[in-house]
Amino acid sequence: MKRKQLVIGSAVFVLVIAPSIAIADEVWNSNYGKVVYQSDRNKTAVWTYPGGTIFIEGLAGVTSNRGIYHGYWVGKSNVKCDTAREDISSKLSSTWGRFSIRFTEPNFPTSWEAQWSYCEGEPTFSWNGTPLR
Numbered sequence: 618m619k620r621k622q623l624v625i626g627s628a629v630f631v632l633v634i635a636p637s638i639a640i641a642d643e644v645w646n647s648n649y650g651k652v653v654y655q656s657d658r659n660k661t662a663v664w665t666y667p668g669g670t671i672f673i674e675g676l677a678g679v680t681s682n683r684g685i686y687h688g689y690w691v692g693k694s695n696v697k698c699d700t701a702r703e704d705i706s707s708k709l710s711s712t713w714g715r716f717s718i719r720f721t722e723p724n725f726p727t728s729w730e731a732q733w734s735y736c737e738g739e740p741t742f743s744w745n746g747t748p749l750r
Contacts, residue, residue: 643726645746652746655705661688663705668692670705671716683720683727690716690733698736715740726750 643654650667657663657677664671669692676686691704694712701709717740718731726748732740 644749645729646749647744647746649744651749665705666692668694669712673716673718680725682723683725684723685717685719688716688718689713694735696735700736714738716744 645652647666652664652666652671655663655665655670658672660675660677662673662676662679664673669690671688671690673686673688676683676688689702691702691710691713694714696714697711698713699711701711702713704710714733714735715738716731716733718729721728721730728747729745731744731746733742733744734740
């Protein structure tokens with residue numbers, strides 16, 4: 618009976634607790650401050666940085682074979698867009714832009730190179746991150 622409880626308890630840890638440990642471990646130094654992998658929303662990874670939030674489509678739960686992903690950032694900016702995007706608290710914001718990222722190695726933890734833009738513009742501004750170890 619005790620062995621069965623131990624097995625069930627271990628399974629709960631692996632399924633519930635362990636995924637959040639991997640997320641909490643993903644922190645990078647970047648040229649825009651510390652970037653933290655906060656959570657997943659369906660298939661979208663949610664990262665935060667000192668000025669706002671980055672939403673990366675298709676990255677949620679992916680810790681190996683990482684490549685190129687796209688999404689958007691929402692945060693502090695003097696540039697206002699004609700359209701709005703949802704922020705981390707699900708409110709619409711007119712200060713946002715596109716975000717494209719390429720991981721330099723396929724497996725966690727790794728550095729990344731990204732490009733960002735204002736609004737719907739083509740991402741051209743550089744944003745790079747190095748994992749904190």
